Amino acid sequence: MKEKNLNWLRWIKNGQPLQFCPSCQYGTILRLLACALEKTGLEPKQVMAVSGIGCAGWITDRYLKTDTLHTTHGRPISFATGIKLVRPDLKVIVVSGDGDLATIGTNHLVHAVRRNINLSVFCANNFLYGMTGGQAGATTPRNAITATTPQGNPEQPLDLIKLVLSLGCSMASRYPAMPIGKSPYPTIDAIVKTLKHEGFSFFEFISPCVTHFGRKNEMPNPGKLKEYLKDLLIRKEDIASSTSEPTPLAKNGKLAQGTFETLIDYLRFTEKGGQQ
Amino acid sequence: MFGKLTTKENNEVVKLEINPKLCKQCGWCEQFCPKKVFGSRGEILNAEACSKCGLCQLLCPEGAILFGEQSKERQGTIQFPACNALRSNAGRPNLLRQVSREVSKFGLGWSIQRSLSEPGPYFISGNGACVRGALDAGCQFYAGYPITPASEIMQDIVKKFGQTSIGIFIQMEDEISSVGAIIGASQTGVKSMTATSGPGFSLMQENIGYAVMTDTPCVIINVQRAGPSTGQATRPAFGDLMQAIWGCHGDSPKIVLAPTNAQECYDLTIKAFNLAEMYLTPVIILTDETIAHLRERIEIPGEIRVFKRVVPIFGDGQELTVTGSTHYSNGLRAASDPKAQQDLLDRLKEKMENIGRHPIIDINCHPENKVVIISCGFTARSVAKAVYNLGLDNKIGTAVIKMLWPFPFKEIENAVPHRAKVIVPEMNQGQLIHLIREVCHDPIPLNQTDGLPIEPKTIQAAVKSCMEKMRQ
The missing domain is CATH 3.40.50.920 (Rossmann fold)
Structure with missing residues (x-):
């Protein structure tokens, strides 16, 4: 647990409280990122954080102590492309939400992976549009109740890891923002790996919105949410030995947790217990 | 309800404290603490059990748990570097003049540059003249998407960039990302541009508004064609005039130039870059299919006055904060402060008034x-x-x-x-x-x-x- 002795707090701006709802895990994402950035040995001036619109767009803007660019809805990757081309020496990270990166901005995500431009994209997946009041998005699980799907979401969610891997992304990881196991250190190690990766790398934080997603789907507090995540996520090491019954919302299939390098790698795990 | 723990271990004082100003009583600490030190409302229940693993400090979303020596986290006010203030105040002539004097030694501000092409007469199209103007003005970044009748600009510039290796070119997936990329590049310090026609220009509007809001210099050439919608791609029109001026949502004033021939395409493109860099604003050049494809004689002068902006850029290590939300002059987001909104819009208006003193x-x-x-x-x-x-x-x-x-x-x-x-x-x-x-x-x-x-x-x-x- 070397993290304890690292001065990762220097990556976070001192000041007012975070402007997120109680129980929101985006504050934790900020801290995990800060810790991982410190672990990579980079200096704040070598890092450029680009974010989009929505709650997740606020993670880096204002709080991360680097250059930050808070862009228009869905377009952070295109802005980051411009920055990376001009300054290849900068470590350009994109931190944004699922609605931003994978619904309105899927186009840019797809083409950034295709170009294999050296960006690290972090998607904070809260399963819906949080800031606008909890409407369903492309990543909302099937049958989930949201502001725009009062009868349950009839649509199939987008599996972002599968999407980017199918396009040739050579590193894609999925971890919960709050550790459902004993420690967050595997998550931090995965973030470090993502940051150090040469070429396009993608990282998905599973961090369901408690305010909108949790309360409408019978998990209004962190305890219930943790149980749900325990059912929903399955570590790729544990997939072979999994026997537990999923909760109703996770019935569509479990999401594999871990770092994947090829689509075949990912599908091998998901066929046994993952999302179809 | 909030507790405080101080224990001595190997003669070392370890503190555990919850900051009541930051704690939102969400209860995550109860979930992640392996020793069950915390209660469901952020209270310290069982301080003696603490194994000092430090997980709470890492995982508390609000950073409310103060642990060990780093207990001074998140106190005081946010200190934003002065460079942010400089950025949002640039475009005000007084400040600009004051700063210009100091930065001229770094090669910023006004300078006389030699044109890339040999001086003399040329017989080229309006699109070609725009490209030569852009290169002579110091354009180093082009992101674009093909569209008739503006594609020649992209083709020409990629050829020129390749020959001289002075610039970076990327063909983006659509016009939205083209403007995104040029804004990103511009904020990183290079002069950047894109070109499009009516349908692409409509797509660009949101990001052009973003460029206005964030004081980003960039040049967008709109080679107009007959609309609405797909219209007639190879026919001229001047139907985007109102869109160019009023196109973006909100009051987002920007500079709009309209050349009448190839020579002016060259001159006004240089002018556009200079205005953009001086006043930190997007500049739109409205040409049309006729000017763009008509080959004419133009005269390229040997020496050109160009302006290089005098504000901080990304990658300088100055913690620049740029946001499309309403912001204070220090770059800090002000999502609901009426005064910040009023001041920002007044500043943008003042900027245009200053530019309007020199009409063309x-x-x-x-x-x-x-x-x-x-x-x-x-x-x-x-x-x-x-x-x-x-x-x-x-x-x-x-x-x-x-x-x-x-x-x-x-x-x-x-x-x-x-x-x-x-x-x-x-x-x-x-x-x-x-x-x-x-x-x-x-x-x-x-x-x-x-x-x-x-x-x-x-x-x-x-x-x-x-x-x-x-x-x-």
């Missing part, structure tokens, strides 16, 4: 004029020919507006005689005329929307019939 307009009016023809873009050349053909000395005045926004209201009002009739020929259903109406009484529209340039004889006929009526 060719006025050829005389107090004796009976008729004054006001035009912009390619139509101005038909007007010139029509006036020449009519040969009515002193009776017809002309005004050619080359900077459409900030609009030269005052100059037109002063130049056009009160009793003269104003004719406004346009390749649209009447857009420029709305602006002329603000300062001239009852202007006469002359609209042609068949996808062809207005011919001199059409203008001649309009002038004649206008004079007939005046005589009666």
